[in-house]
Amino acid sequence: MQSIRLLSSWRPVATRAASRGAGCWRRPIFQGIGTRPAGSIYAVEEAEERTLEAIRIISPELTSRQRKKLKAAIAEEGRMEELAKSLKAxxxxxxxxxxxxxxxxxxxxxxxxxxxxxxxxxxxxxxxxxxxxxxxxxxxxxxxxxxxxxxxxxxxxxxxxxxxxxxxxxxxxxxxxxxxxxxxxxxxxxxxxxxxxxxxxxxxxxxxxxxxxxxxxxxxxxxxxxxxxxxxxxxxxxxxxxxxxxxxxxxxxxxxxxxxxxxxxxxxxxxxxxx
Missing domain, CATH: 3.30.420.10 (Ribonuclease H-like superfamily/Ribonuclease H)
Structure with a gap:
């Protein structure tokens, strides 16, 4: 199984871009979301299943409710990525x-x-x-x-x-x-x-x-x-x-x-x- 890194790996870069007056962000790595055609309902389902499994492995102390809440938050982060692409393009x-x-x-x-x-x-x-x-x-x-x-x-x-x-x-x-x-x-x-x-x-x-x-x-x-x-x-x-x-x-x-x-x-x- 491919390794999965959740978005907890995101951290603000210590050196800020003063000329832009803002912090820079490291790009996220979110692998192992399945091999089915991108955009298909199967790929989405596999991604969600792998996300929940990764949450269970990395944070086993979380309750079922907390895992679902975190899964929804990760999905929200994905939507922000898509919005960023749209605004830039x-x-x-x-x-x-x-x-x-x-x-x-x-x-x-x-x-x-x-x-x-x-x-x-x-x-x-x-x-x-x-x-x-x-x-x-x-x-x-x-x-x-x-x-x-x-x-x-x-x-x-x-x-x-x-x-x-x-x-x-x-x-x-x-x-x-x-x-x-x-x-x-x-x-x-x-x-x-x-x-x-x-x-x-x-x-x-x-x-x-x-x-x-x-x-x-x-x-x-x-x-x-x-x-x-x-x-x-x-x-x-x-x-x-x-x-x-x-x-x-x-x-x-x-x-x-x-x-x-x-x-x-x-x-x-x-x-x-x-x-």
């Missing part, structure tokens, strides 16, 4: 992130951040919407209230009903402009669920990628635990002030995803209109 593919900040003592949405990366452009475009209906509600007990500390442009104060319309139109326009639009996020299913509560739905056929799962597959296979966005940013040496601001977190989430895919963008920070 085609100008008709794009990726965007969404971050929702809700009231810590209720279910009201306070902010929504959106960040967009289009291939062959040097920067990430970020947008920050503050729900004007809920300005009387503030966080601060469990998470910081950084609602008014958006670093990448001007915040937009908008009623909830108008926000629903604006974002729905915006997401629709992205799908019209690009052949492929992928949503990335950190524990993104939570953000999607919160958007659903205000009747704002990401189209079901939109590819969704969770960087928390990919990070687990690369670095946390032994514990099968997710890492916070803050820990990821620290590991990648990305400066990320004013967290828990929807716009900032959307930007930083997308920046982490792009760096994990070895796609480098301008890291210039614009704070209060100054570089």
């Amino acid at each position: 085609s100008s008709k593919s794009m990726v965007f992130s969404v971050d929702v900040e809700k009231y810590e003592s209720g279910n009201e949405i306070l902010e929504v951040g959106v960040a967009v990366y289009v291939p062959h452009t040097p920067t990430i475009l970020a947008y920050h919407f503050i729900v004007s209906d809920n300005l009387h509600l503030s966080n601060g007990r469990f998470v910081k209230d950084n609602r008014h500390k958006f670093l990448y442009g001007e915040s937009i104060h908008i009623p909830l009903k108008s926000l629903q319309y604006v974002l729905a139109r915006y997401f629709s326009s992205l799908r019209e402009l690009f052949d492929s639009c992928t949503l990335v996020g950190h524990s993104i299913q939570n953000d999607i669920a919160w958007l659903n509560t205000i009747d704002l739905h990401i189209p079901r056929d939109t590819p969704v990628l969770d960087i928390a799962d990919v990070w687990m597959a690369r670095y946390n296979q032994a514990t099968v635990q997710t890492s916070s966005l803050k820990k990821m940013l620290t590991a990648l040496e990305i400066t990320a002030p004013a967290p828990h601001n929807g716009g900032n977190d959307a930007y930083h989430t997308l920046k982490v995803a792009l760096e994990m895919m070895e796609i480098y963008v301008d890291l210039s920070l614009r704070v209060n209109g100054e570089v």
